[in-house]
Amino acid sequence: MKNILVVDNQISFCNLLKKFLTKIGYLVETSTQAPHAIQLMKETFFHVVICDYRLPNADGNVFFEMIKGVSPDSAVIFTSNQINLKNVVEMIREGASGYLSKPINPDELVEVLEGDHFKKQKEKFSSKNIDKKTHADKLPEYLVGNSKIAKEVQYNLDKVGPTDYSVIIEGDTGTGKESYARLIHQISDRRNKPFIAVDCGCLSKELAGSELFGHEKGAFTGAVSHKTGFFEMANGGTVFLDEISNLSSDIQMALLRALQEKVIRKVGGTKEITIDVRIISATNEDLLAKSETLGFREDLFYRLSEFVLKVPTLKERGKDLLQFIDFFLEKTSKELGIRELPKFTDEAMDLLQAYHWPGNIRELKNAIRRACLFINKDNQITAASLPDRIQKSLQPMSIVHEILDSTIHMGERFYSEQKRDLKSVALMAESEKIKEVLKDVKYNKTKAAQKLNIHRKTLYSKLKTMNIAY
Structure with a gap:
């Protein structure tokens, strides 16, 4: 028999749905607050969580992250008075099992609950033995590999995962940094507590403090109610800060204080709130090497980097x-x-x-x-x-190398014909540096631009000027 948790701020809706689902054979619990619902999930496993997308103290995407952190194997069905197609697509893409409009159609709800997805889930949990899995089993399969570098990463994960160290995950776009962060959370003692993922690139300078630490009612224009921030929601668990270099200097300062003192203060508030969270950060930059150009605080880097995990590229x-x-x-x-x-x-x-x-x-x-x-x-x-x-x-890389090497020689001839004045000497030195970096990154121009600390379009322009194929 399935356990179902109904989460909605309207008690009447909770009671109505509980009465209906109990009548057709389900065990049902209800909650009107996200924190209370999370606590229930810590105590009992629910096969299905039916929740309103807009709870008073947690939006749907935030609450979904909390559910996945506490009970990643629970299926989640969202409900809403007003269906927003963007929200539907986002939640389904993130792993939600359904999205129903209010008022709920009983037949439609039953159809979702009795669908093939939930039948498979029932079979899965009849032999559930998650805690006995090894760390390698828990690693998302698309990231597991047999190469030497993949095994080194897995070894490092097994070492740092069970600890409480702050971790910075360094890796190029698309290498699976968030998947590694989730794995670290799952193999730690915090696995039964929330995992909250935050895209720092989406946090505006004005609202970042409110999103991370919460705010009090009336703290600023538009703050019509009390808000619980990500850090307070994740208390006892893990906060994953993706692309952390995007945080503004004042938020970096607030984050540093939170890590040092283990307390936060809401925007517009005076009370200090004690927190216990593990911070995992991700970046595609070398934060320490580029602290000056990125404006990233060096002291914050050292606080966050108790362990640095480097994720390899696919190549x-x-x-x-x-x-x-x-x-x-x-x-x-x-x-x-x-x-x-x-x-x-x-x-x-x-x-x-x-x-x-x-x-x-x-x-x-x-x-x-x-x-x-x-x-x-x-x-x-x-x-x-x-x-x-x-x-x-795409051309075979051997051909690409041959073309680039030949055109680099063309560039050398181009500069040998120029006057040996100061400007020419500077351009020649610049050319040599670009050639050196190109070879070092195996002619990947995106990486070359990053290493040279210039925009990719600027690199293309320079390659054209120097008669180097681009």
Whole structure:
């Protein structure tokens, strides 16, 4: 028999739904507040959580993160008086099992609860044994690999995960930094407490303090009610700060104080609130090396970096690429109902293996999902099935290197013809530095621009001026 938790600020709605669900054979608990609901989930496992998208002290996406932190195996169905398509798509993409409009249609609710997804879930939990899984089992499969570098990352995870260290996860876009953060949380003693993920790039300078630490009613224009911040919601658990370099200097100062004193103060408030949270941060920058240009506080870096976990790019994983391709192919085939697993043509596989994957695992996943929509009559994925950027911009890397090396020599001849005045000497030195960095990053111009600390368009302009192919 399924346990269901109904969370809604209207007691009448909770009672009505409880009466209906109990009548058809479910065990039902109700709650009108997010913190109380989270406490119930700590004490009892609920197969399904039915909750309003807009609770008074937690929006749907925030409450969903709290649920996943406390009870990641519970299915979540959102309800709302006004359906917002953007919210629906976002929640379903994040893993919600349904989104129903109010007033609830009983037949529609039963159809969702008795659907195939929940039947599979019931079978899954009949033999549930999550706590006995090893750390490697808990690692999301698309990040597991057999390469040397992947095993080193996994070794580091096993070491730092069970501790209470603050961790900075460094890695390029699309390498799965948030997945690693969730794993660290799951293998720690905080696994049964909330995991709150915060995209610092989406926090405006004006509202960042309110979102992170909360605010009191009347603290500023528009603060019509009391708000609980992410840190207070995650008390006892983990806060994941993605792209932390985007935080403004005043918020960095407040964060530093929170870490040092283990207390926060709400915007417009005078009372200090004691907190106990583990901070995991993520960045695609070297925060220490670029603290001056990024405006990131050096003292905050040292407070956050008790352990720095470097996540490899997809290209650095080498032979793991084939494993990831097979995984995403099988997963997408099941999702699309493809009975026989498609096969890649030799040309398509050559393209996948030679491509530099600037978007890393996320780009690979999307490329495979796209390719599965264009399988030919022989159940094959051809080169034409792959995204245009892979088809058109890709050449075998040996050819790319040959072209770039030859054009670099052209650039040398270009400068040898110039007058040896101060400007020419400076340009020649600049050219040499760009060539050095290009070779160092294997001619990946995006990485080269980052390493040179210039905009990518600026690099392209310089390459054109120096007669280097771009």
